[in-house]
Amino acid sequence: xxxxxxxxxxxxxxxxxxxxxxxxxxxxxxxxxxxxxxxxxxxxxxxxxxxxxxxxxxxxxxxxxxxxxxxxxxxxxxxxxxxxxxxxxxxxxxxxxxxxxxxxxxxxxxxxxxxxxxxxxxxxxxxxxxxxxxxxxxxxxxxxxxxxxxxxxxxxxxxxxxxxxxxxxxxxxxxxxxxxxxxxxxxxxxxxxxxxxxxxxxxxxxxxxxxxxxxxxxxxxxxxxxxxxxxxxxxxxxxxxxxxxxxxxxxxxxxxxxxxxxxxxxxxxxxxxxxxxxxxxxxxxxxxxxxxxxxxxxxxxxxxxxxxxxxxxxxxxxxxxxxxxxxxxxxxxxxxxxxxxxxxxxxxxxxxxxxxxx
Amino acid sequence: xxxxxxxxxxxxxxxxxxxxxxxxxxxxxxxxxxxxxxxxxxxxxxxxxxxxxxxxxxxxxxxxxxxxxxxxxxxxxxxxxxxxxxxxxxxxxxxxxxxxxxxxxxxxxxxxxxxxxxxxxxxxxxxxxxxxxxxxxxxxxxxxxxxxxxxxxxxxxxxxxxxxxxxxxxxxxxxxxxxxxxxxxxxxxxxxxxxxxxxxxxxxxxxxxxxxxxxxxxxxxxxxxxxxxxxxxxxxxxxxxxxxxxxxxxxxxxxxxxxxxxxxxx
Ligand SMILES: Nc1ncnc2c1ncn2[C@@H]1O[C@H](COP(=O)(O)OP(=O)(O)O)[C@@H](O)[C@H]1O
Ligand SMILES: [Mg+2]
Numbered sequence: 001x002x003x004x005x006x007x008x009x010x011x012x013x014x015x016x017x018x019x020x021x022x023x024x025x026x027x028x029x030x031x032x033x034x035x036x037x038x039x040x041x042x043x044x045x046x047x048x049x050x051x052x053x054x055x056x057x058x059x060x061x062x063x064x065x066x067x068x069x070x071x072x073x074x075x076x077x078x079x080x081x082x083x084x085x086x087x088x089x090x091x092x093x094x095x096x097x098x099x100x101x102x103x104x105x106x107x108x109x110x111x112x113x114x115x116x117x118x119x120x121x122x123x124x125x126x127x128x129x130x131x132x133x134x135x136x137x138x139x140x141x142x143x144x145x146x147x148x149x150x151x152x153x154x155x156x157x158x159x160x161x162x163x164x165x166x167x168x169x170x171x172x173x174x175x176x177x178x179x180x181x182x183x184x185x186x187x188x189x190x191x192x193x194x195x196x197x198x199x200x201x202x203x204x205x206x207x208x209x210x211x212x213x214x215x216x217x218x219x220x221x222x223x224x225x226x227x228x229x230x231x232x233x234x235x236x237x238x239x240x241x242x243x244x245x246x247x248x249x250x251x252x253x254x255x256x257x258x259x260x261x262x263x264x265x266x267x268x269x270x271x272x273x274x275x276x277x278x279x280x281x282x283x284x285x286x287x288x289x290x291x292x293x294x295x296x297x298x299x300x301x302x303x304x305x306x307x308x309x310x311x312x313x314x315x316x317x318x319x320x321x322x323x324x325x326x327x328x329x330x331x332x333x334x335x336x337x338x339x340x341x342x343x344x345x346x347x348x349x350x351x352x353x354x355x356x357x358x
Numbered sequence: 359x360x361x362x363x364x365x366x367x368x369x370x371x372x373x374x375x376x377x378x379x380x381x382x383x384x385x386x387x388x389x390x391x392x393x394x395x396x397x398x399x400x401x402x403x404x405x406x407x408x409x410x411x412x413x414x415x416x417x418x419x420x421x422x423x424x425x426x427x428x429x430x431x432x433x434x435x436x437x438x439x440x441x442x443x444x445x446x447x448x449x450x451x452x453x454x455x456x457x458x459x460x461x462x463x464x465x466x467x468x469x470x471x472x473x474x475x476x477x478x479x480x481x482x483x484x485x486x487x488x489x490x491x492x493x494x495x496x497x498x499x500x501x502x503x504x505x506x507x508x509x510x511x512x513x514x515x516x517x518x519x520x521x522x523x524x525x526x527x528x529x530x531x532x533x534x535x536x537x538x539x540x541x542x543x544x545x546x547x548x549x550x551x552x553x554x555x556x557x558x559x560x561x562x563x564x565x566x567x568x569x570x571x572x573x574x575x576x577x578x579x580x581x582x583x584x585x586x587x588x589x590x591x592x593x594x595x596x597x598x599x600x601x602x603x604x605x606x607x608x609x610x611x612x613x614x615x616x617x618x619x620x621x622x623x624x
Contacts, residue, residue, distance in 0.1 A: 052531055054527060073535075074527075074530045074531060075530045075531070075532075075533050075534055075535050075536070075539075076533075077531075078533070079531060080531070081528065081531040083524050083527070083528060084524075085522055085524045086522075087522070087524045087525045087527070087528035088525075088528075089525060089528075089529065089543050089546075089547070090525070090547055091546045091547055091549075100529065100532055100534075100542075101532035101533050104532065104533045104534045104538060104542075105533055145528070148528075148532065149531075149532075152532075152533065
């Protein structure tokens with residue numbers, strides 16, 4: 001078996017009584033774009049800083065090509081990093097900023113000059129070479145920071161919420177740039193964000209953090225279609241959680257009773273449940289359809305409101321117990337026919353619905 | 359706020375007048391001295407019967423005055439260098455350090471600003487006599503450095519607090535050793551604080567008279583000490599000329615600092 005490129009083993013970091021990272025283990029292949037996603041305070045930055053060498057872990061190890069990085073000081077790790085805050089050197093021009101890591105490595109003038117030009121071309125800021133950071137917009141500053149972090153061809157690039165200070169439109173634009181740069185350079189990227197859309201858009205794989213642990217690691221599709229826990233289901237995409245009683249599970253599919261007494265079979269249990277155990281059924285808003293199909297299960301709802309969102313419609317409905325259900329049907333037929341407020345049935349494929357403990 | 363300037367109405371005029379009065383009261387003697395230094399009366403009569411530069415000629419012709427001015431400049435320069443060097447290290451400890459007794463250290467380093475100067479002067483005089491440092495340049499510089507330290511630490515620590523440490527971290531990930539990152543990135547970024555510290559410590563020594571009187575010897579006199587000494591023997595307009603020069607350099611340095619600070623802010 002080939003060894004992983006970068007490996008985080010049982011990483012733990014405590015600040016006094018506060019445990020920022022409990023136990024993180026992760027293997028990252030060369031060239032991967034992996035995102036640490038999770039709510040604020042879940043230990044993403046602390047893990048990243050342990051890789052960069054700014055935090056000494058309380059225990060555990062970080063291995064690059066099977067060699068531990070822990071004894072290597074930050075400045076000798078040869079890792080690239082883009083920070084959440086703007087960190088360009090304020091007294092140096094854009095070109096001098098990008099040249100800095102090459103100058104400290106005592107590269108020749110000719111090489112520095114060429115590399116700086118290449119890097120500024122990579123982030124498309126050639127014409128800004130002579131400017132001071134103060135004369136750049138936030139988005140431009142982060143692109144220069146990216147150029148500076150890549151100038152010495154580091155094997156790993158760490159990015160800690162680099163776009164969080166930018167507005168949505170600019171953020172999407174630079175996300176595109178980051179994807180392109182990842183494609184063109186093949187650098188391994190560890191990216192931190194709390195924004196699930198950003199994570200889904202950028203990453204090959206996502207490690208979802210919760211309370212200093214990784215809840216699930218997988219592609220965006222894995223996390224969306226096969227969430228390991230209700231936390232993952234709730235964090236990635238939109239989801240409805242409806243109370244249900246577990247009746248029994250046969251051959252990996254479960255039968256449940258909803259609060260209005262209707263029985264649904266064929267849902268996917270996440271864990272093992274006893275008879276009569278209280279559970280929660282997770283259904284994605286997009287999983288609903290307004291028409292019955294052979295395999296579908298049904299849910300009795302009262303339509304409360306219908307809003308038009310351009311590409312799709314969003315229906316707010318209510319089940320008998322009073323809980324609201326978010327429905328975003330994808331069916332084209334429904335778009336043309338329209339739905340009027342009334343009591344009716346909506347349909348979903350039980351194989352896309354997951355059962356979680358209550 | 360209770361005392362909001364914009365909402366004081368008629369009181370505003372009164373406040374403005376009072377401030378002008380106080381400022382005038384403080385500045386007037388200085389203005390008089392400068393005027394008298396150009397006046398032709400030997401007896402410092404005011405208004406002067408005529409205008410002349412002869413007191414300045416006399417001043418520059420007297421090697422004792424020149425010697426005192428050079429001594430002052432030399433001691434003030436050494437004080438500034440020493441105070442900035444120590445101030446830099448102290449600021450890093452006070453701003454970045456997380457150690458027990460940090461607040462006590464901060465208080466201690468800033469004490470000379472509030473300690474009655476004459477108490478400090480007597481204490482250090484007695485102490486330096488024992489060490490044989492009384493009347494020496496090195497003793498002078500050490501005493502003045504202690505006095506100048508608060509004026510060096512305050513601007514440097516303020517600049518360092520305003521400097522985002524992430525920028526230094528970025529330099530370290532880029533491959534610079536922590537020392538190199540501080541020298542090549544942090545210091546240039548807080549250079550305005552360092553520069554202000556240098557000027558303020560220079561001035562703290564340049565116009566200091568109380569400690570200087572205790573530290574001085576007949577062969578080692580700073581300008582303020584020489585002025586003080588001459589004042590007691592004879593009241594000549596040359597003293598006014600020397601004082602004017604002292605004030606002039608102080609003003610010039612303050613002006614340079616103010617201009618630089620404004621330039622850096624934009
Ligand atoms: N230097 C520190 N000292 C004390 N607690 C810290 C420190 N850094 C982080 N923490 C705590 O560790 C937890 C995880 O922080 P962090 O890794 O920054 O989370 P994230 O990046 O996911 O938002 C938080 O509860 C935070 O308050
Ligand atoms: Mg963070």
